[in-house]
Amino acid sequence: MSLAMPQPDAAVLAKRAEIAADLRTIVPGEGVVEAPNEMRVFETDGLTAYRQLPLVVVLPETTQQVSRILRYCNERNIRVVPRGSGTSLSGGALPLADAVLLVMSRFNRILDIDYVNRCVIAQPGVTNLGISQAVEEERFYYAPDPSSQIACSIGGNVAENSGGVHCLKYGLTANNVLGVEMVLITGEVIRLGGKHLDSEGYDLLGVMTGSEGLLGVVTEVTVRILQRPEAARALLLGFPSSEQAGQCVAEIIGAGIIPGGMEMMDEPAIHAAEDFVQAGYPLDVEALLIVELDGPGPEIEHLIGQVEAIATDNGSTTCRISQSEEERLAFWAGRKAAFPAVGRISPDYYCMDGTIPRKELPRVLAGMREMSERYGLRVANVFHAGDGNLHPLILYDANIPGELAKAESFGNDILRLCVEVGGVLTGEHGVGVEKRDLMPVMFSQVDLDQQMRVKCAFDPNHLLNPGKVFPQLRRCAELGRMHIHAGKMPFPDIPRF
Numbered sequence: 001m002s003l004a005m006p007q008p009d010a011a012v013l014a015k016r017a018e019i020a021a022d023l024r025t026i027v028p029g030e031g032v033v034e035a036p037n038e039m040r041v042f043e044t045d046g047l048t049a050y051r052q053l054p055l056v057v058v059l060p061e062t063t064q065q066v067s068r069i070l071r072y073c074n075e076r077n078i079r080v081v082p083r084g085s086g087t088s089l090s091g092g093a094l095p096l097a098d099a100v101l102l103v104m105s106r107f108n109r110i111l112d113i114d115y116v117n118r119c120v121i122a123q124p125g126v127t128n129l130g131i132s133q134a135v136e137e138e139r140f141y142y143a144p145d146p147s148s149q150i151a152c153s154i155g156g157n158v159a160e161n162s163g164g165v166h167c168l169k170y171g172l173t174a175n176n177v178l179g180v181e182m183v184l185i186t187g188e189v190i191r192l193g194g195k196h197l198d199s200e201g202y203d204l205l206g207v208m209t210g211s212e213g214l215l216g217v218v219t220e221v222t223v224r225i226l227q228r229p230e231a232a233r234a235l236l237l238g239f240p241s242s243e244q245a246g247q248c249v250a251e252i253i254g255a256g257i258i259p260g261g262m263e264m265m266d267e268p269a270i271h272a273a274e275d276f277v278q279a280g281y282p283l284d285v286e287a288l289l290i291v292e293l294d295g296p297g298p299e300i301e302h303l304i305g306q307v308e309a310i311a312t313d314n315g316s317t318t319c320r321i322s323q324s325e326e327e328r329l330a331f332w333a334g335r336k337a338a339f340p341a342v343g344r345i346s347p348d349y350y351c352m353d354g355t356i357p358r359k360e361l362p363r364v365l366a367g368m369r370e371m372s373e374r375y376g377l378r379v380a381n382v383f384h385a386g387d388g389n390l391h392p393l394i395l396y397d398a399n400i401p402g403e404l405a406k407a408e409s410f411g412n413d414i415l416r417l418c419v420e421v422g423g424v425l426t427g428e429h430g431v432g433v434e435k436r437d438l439m440p441v442m443f444s445q446v447d448l449d450q451q452m453r454v455k456c457a458f459d460p461n462h463l464l465n466p467g468k469v470f471p472q473l474r475r476c477a478e479l480g481r482m483h484i485h486a487g488k489m490p491f492p493d494i495p496r497f
């Protein structure tokens with residue numbers, strides 16, 4: 001692993017067998033995994049470039065077990081990495097050699113379906129799609145829909161504040177989570193929010209959402225569910241240039257239309273997707289928009305007319321409107337298969353995630369083209385156009401020495417450009433280890449210190465998921481006053497990296 005991570009604690013490594021035996025008294029049976037070959041499946045997450053076997057894996061089933069595990073680790077200064085389904089694309093669930101990997105997949109039950117209050121209470125290991133499936137008979141669903149929804153857990157969604165195609169209209173996880181039960185590193189159990197719409201006091205639920213496993217372990221989630229829209233239709237719009245497609249997106253939003261989803265693909269992504277699933281995409285365009293409108297039938301009819309007119313004004317050369325549910329799904333099939341489609345034209349690809357103000361799209365796409373030539377690596381773009389959330393896919397071959405490093409530098413330059421044009425480092429995949437060292441590009445030291453103070457309020461000994469999100473580990477006591485005098489490092493016992 002080339003990534004700088006906190007030095008493993010030799011004393012903890014030496015006690016591995018003892019720690020596993022102690023954890024077995026808390027989670028009996030098959031709930032503790034310590035054989036290296038059995039832990040291999042947990043050594044990485046969706047950011048597969050980085051791998052590390054954990055100290056030991058524990059799979060609790062109850063909140064009480066989570067509480068006892070965290071209390072045990074806290075009292076013995078043992079680090080803990082929480083994990084849901086392990087689909088993080090930013091390395092958030094990457095294990096540490098001296099840390100217990102706390103896997104939440106056995107928390108897989110729906111606890112309550114409450115149609116009157118329009119919410120579901122689920123354990124954190126339930127998959128995102130599992131929630132929608134649990135309420136589909138009554139024509140309800142859970143709106144945030146990451147492409148990984150068949151596998152990713154709702155606990156992981158809360159930790160990453162995950163998004164998806166439909167978040168433009170219905171909001172990210174943060175806008176759809178009503179409450180959580182969580183366990184602090186001390187083992188104490190707290191509840192934030194609930195079935196009610198707003199909670200008193202500071203918005204700690206907001207702090208927790210997107211906290212990437214650094215503040216506590218979520219053991220129960222209450223989410224809002226919505227009634228399925230009466231109908232949905234999609235438009236497939238092709239443009240000779242991405243500038244025109246970008247302008248069309250801006251004008252649709254500017255006209256007060258909020259589509260259920262508005263996605264854009266550039267030429268390499270269109271060709272890869274069409275070759276893969278034959279969705280019927282036009283191959284003579286440089287940019288393709290899929291605009292989905294949902295709601296009551298007459299409203300959709302009216303909005304289709306408006307979107308079509310805006311697209312024509314912006315020079316669209318293709319405009320197809322889905323005439324059936326099959327056709328609507330066919331329009332989406334290419335977009336949904338875009339990542340595996342790109343996987344067919346390159347041995348490896350690196351999926352980036354940054355967000356920009358919508359109007360900067362042409363500038364950022366031009367910047368990426370220039371970088372692509374400079375690095376000698378191809379890039380395909382698939383993105384949530386309405387949100388300005390980009391997912392450039394950098395194509396490389398890990399078997400060619402140095403290409404992964406080149407792809408990573410290319411990705412870093414893209415994210416720097418996102419920040420330069422007024423955007424942010426991540427839209428939905430989180431910071432994890434992937435963007436950790438770029439945090440100072442986005443935040444001043446004062447900003448980072450203030451965020452670290454929040455972390456310290458929850459986890460003063462930095463035991464929860466260390467090495468993620470923050471570019472440096474600093475003891476809570478030294479925040480804001482890190483002076484090196486006469487070559488002497490203050491707090492020399494802090495593991496730095």
Ligand SMILES: Cc1cc2nc3c(=O)[nH]c(=O)nc-3n(C[C@H](O)[C@H](O)[C@H](O)COP(=O)(O)OP(=O)(O)OC[C@H]3O[C@@H](n4cnc5c(N)ncnc54)[C@H](O)[C@@H]3O)c2cc1C
Binds near residue numbers: 217428
């Ligand atoms: C093919 C593919 C497509 C994807 N598409 C999307 C997309 O469209 N939109 C999107 O937003 N993301 C997407 N992702 C990224 C990923 O699926 C999400 O970040 C997801 O929310 C991670 O959930 P998980 O259960 O796999 O969490 P993990 O990967 O296991 O963990 C992610 C983070 O959450 C923390 N965590 C997990 N569970 C808990 C818990 N119970 N308590 C506290 N912390 C916890 C971990 O410590 C880690 O920091 C995609 C990933 C893949 C592989």
